[in-house]
């Protein structure tokens with residue numbers, strides 16, 4: 001009998017082209033996603049070496065990080081120029097490189113344009129059991145549909161473009177099992193914030209995390225993508241969730257998903273990928289879903305998580321001296337005093353978007369809280385940025401844009417937006433933002449900006465009250 005294997009081991013084994021004596025493996029890459037920020041040098045390298053892209057059919061390019069989220073065409077339908085010269089150069093490079101190397105390209109004004117990690121699953125380009133790479137740390141996101149997906153650097157982007165393979169060390173495996181039922185107002189984002197707070201920002205280092213348990217199984221694909229998206233914030237190389245009926249129903253009929261007999265064969269294969277009974281993980285963490293509250297970050301690391309009912313911690317309360325120092329520094333940057341109730345923290349900016357939380361369910365969750373309410377006066381800037389043009393169109397068909405606009409929020413074009421300060425959407429220095437993104441690092445949303453990571457429903461709650469708020473109170 002063959003040894004019981006985990007989902008990770010099965011995908012890995014199926015992609016080994018060559019195993020080296022030191023354990024390093026040459027791995028075949030099934031899907032390569034490309035965006036404008038990490039690809040210009042890779043294409044320049046190919047050009048300098050006179051190389052072609054080995055498998056343009058397995059490569060998909062889409063601009064996202066640098067695009068402004070305001071209108072992209074003028075009234076006459078002409079494309080508007082990009083003001084920032086560096087952004088304009090990166091975007092122009094992708095627009096030129098993709099067709100020159102024969103790569104499929106979704107341009108800035110195409111209806112399918114969006115954040116690369118929203119577009120991949122949405123198009124059925126990202127599939128269970130595949131290896132997926134992108135020059136982007138949140139590639140882990142695609143693990144939500146059962147793909148082994150991880151971020152790579154620009155030199156590796158060039159390597160994959162040229163060879164469709166990568167030399168990799170196998171990772172250790174870690175199971176994060178969330179059992180039980182979450183309470184009202186608790187979303188996938190709260191689950192992953194709670195997990196990150198529990199295991200720490202380095203808790204998954206060297207591991208690929210598989211998320212299991214009834215609370216994970218109960219999630220939609222949108223929720224699973226949110227969970228896997230932040231595997232990297234727990235230090236892991238990638239996140240994985242075993243594909244199941246929810247996954248198959250989500251993928252069926254998507255443009256790049258297999259069709260006809262190919263679809264049936266794919267399902268049969270995908271079903272064989274689940275971790276075998278008795279397979280061992282190198283590390284196991286078990287979490288009770290009932291312990292998870294709507295959550296919020298107080299500091300400048302995604303591990304700095306407390307329930308919304310909690311308080312800003314005292315740095316002295318941490319056992320580890322280096323964490324004490326980091327917490328003190330974080331609180332100085334965040335302008336917070338220990339002991340402050342999280343629900344007393346005022347908020348001036350709201351960002352609902354990013355590859356963590358910009359899918360249709362996120363838009364619905366935020367709209368459900370906003371509906372019939374209006375933005376608080378002290379909230380100066382509140383933007384809702386759908387993750388793709390298709391999410392935008394769906395939300396508009398459901399009238400969600402009207403709910404946001406009527407409440408005084410802005411409804412934008414798809415892109416990374418205020419998740420990171422690489423485009424015009426920035427949070428002013430010294431101001432706070434309740435943000436549905438995945439990183440609260442120093443300067444992440446703009447120099448001096450103070451980020452509190454939350455779920456879409458929690459960001460919506462903050463938008464209408466003007467402070468961090470327990471969304472459950474608005475659900476009564």
Ligand SMILES: CC(C)[C@H](C(=O)O)[C@@H](O)C(=O)O
Nearest residue numbers: 037038065135136137138420
């Ligand atoms: C710009 C890009 C390379 C970067 C990443 O690698 O993740 C960005 O997407 C981020 O989220 O910080």
Ligand code: SF4
Nearest residue numbers: 138354355416419420
């Ligand atoms: S939305 Fe944010 S986290 Fe996601 S790819 Fe863009 S910049 Fe990175």
